[in-house]
Amino acid sequence: MIELTGSSLTLEQMKSILYKGQQVALNAVSLERVQRSREAVDRIVENDKTVYGINTGFGKFSDVKIDEKDTKALQLHLIRSHACGVGEPFSEKVSRAMVVLRLNALMKGFSGIRVEVLERFAFMVNNDIHPVIPQQGSLGASGDLAPLSHLALVLLGEGFVWRDGGHVPAAQVWNEFGMEPIILEAKEGLALINGTQAMTAQGVVNYLEAEKLAYSSEWIAAMTMEALHGITDAFHPAIHEARGYKEQVDVASRMLTWLEDSVLTTVQGEKRVQDAYSIRCIPQVHGASWQVLSYVKExxxxEMNAATDNPLIFEDGEVVVSGGNFHGQPIAFAMDFLKIGVAELANISERRIERLVNPQLNEGLPPFLSPQPGLQSGAMILQYSAASLVSENKTLAHPASVDSIPSSGNQEDHVSMGTIGSRHAQQIIKNARNVLAIEALCAMTGCMFRGEDKMAPKTRGQLEGLLQVAEPIKEDRIFGPDIEKISDYLNA
Incomplete structure (x- = not known):
């Protein structure tokens, strides 16, 4: 059980919640803050004090005063009108992350929401009630309004929930649990949808997948080195310490560990003096991608522990301030940076694939790893697929954050487009994983041609794992399913 306080949630905890089904609990001290914040909202309504989002309209309508009798209707209209997302839904894992992150943000006690709403959120997490949330429609400032509105709909007994890979009406789910939908009070609708949790939830899943892929890229590259009789001198610690980047030093160290006791690798001068950059510069390039991951993680x-609502309530309601914490610029930049870092892992992987299949570069391996060159094409078109994915990544890596389109009558005149960046990052990660799956297939074929008994113990262990899901290239076959199986294996 992971206790949510509003300020202490980590990526490691999110990993347990998303991938191991870990449940959540609500911190008692934080709930006291939530209660005091709610009492402040009730006083504002009772005293008819004009405060944005509590008894005013939203966006350009912020100057329209709302009567006390209409404050509940205001919240309902807000959620329904803003639930206009389109396109394919976010994955169920991202939906779960979104519920957890919105709950954690509200636990900070600055948003004026009732405790019972947060308890319902916790119930959703602990009973796998995951809203169906369309991916498209957020500008990433004034928060992820459209996606979070679809999340909030489920609380109201509207919208849909994931169930066995399909979608069922939220009202049906609450009926099954014998529970009534939530009826929102003043400020609560805005508290639910004013935040960056869509881009951040997708960002969390992106990071966890990218981190896993970055580690996998190293043992796959090590297998490629064995298949190509790569020179290990380039990983000598002194080289990398002389430059000073910790991530580069670490990659070089891990590469030497993967290749320890290999009979297939060489030293400089044994076969050639130095390798091509895609082999020799693995620590420099992969290490730079690890630097990106460190930035994104921070x-x-x-953001996972940030108050991103507006307005925010401080000092038990004595201070209520409208600001812009909902603006997604920090995560927009992080996701655009992540796109570049992961795309580069695929770029250099594709160049290693080329060396594995090109008879002028592959150190005596069969041309295109073909069992019968000419009669059988072998891995020729596998390299085409990798090149296509790498090219697509270059388009997707264009930064979303450099764009902004004004909205709400020019009241909201600068936005982050961070949710677009996070969605594109997810596609780049998928593409990069497929490229590395292709490299793994080619590298395992090359290593088995050389003799798997000559491999390093650690890379041979990875080869044995790969052989559980795919075979090396022994004859031409439909390779698409192999790529998919290895990709799934890398993300397991």
């Missing part, structure tokens, strides 16, 4: 863990 920003995500801040």
């Amino acid at each position: 920003k995500l863990e801040i």
